[in-house]
Amino acid sequence: MAMCEVPQCQEHYGCRLLGKGIQLSNSVTPSRTKNMRPTVSTPDSSRAAVVYDERPGGIKVPIMKADGSVLRSGEYQRDKTRIDAKLRNLRSS
DSSP states (O other): OOSSTTTOOSSHHHHOOOOOOOOGGGGGGSSSSSTOOOOOOOOOOOHSBBBBBEETTEEEEEEEOSSSEEEEEEEHHHHHHHHHHHHHHHHHH
16 A cells, blocks of 8 residues: 655644654455465365165164264265175175
8 A cells, every 4th residue: 555645744644654754564454365275174074974785674774884883974985886895795694
């Protein structure tokens, strides 16, 4: 934000401060991109959803991983063919 060219100007706030001996740096002037930091992204809710196996009678059971935690939708999408093959083997045995 440039100061005006009129000597002894009292119209603008910056000019009044300059007349009092206060110097303004460029860092105090407003800017749209000053200190702009990207926002922290959170995973969308579709990736956080728990994947369920539907059993006869309408019973829904969450699919568990080997460590005992539930399987999330994002992980299921990555290994869908392997997980579906494993579920088919379990149902047929």
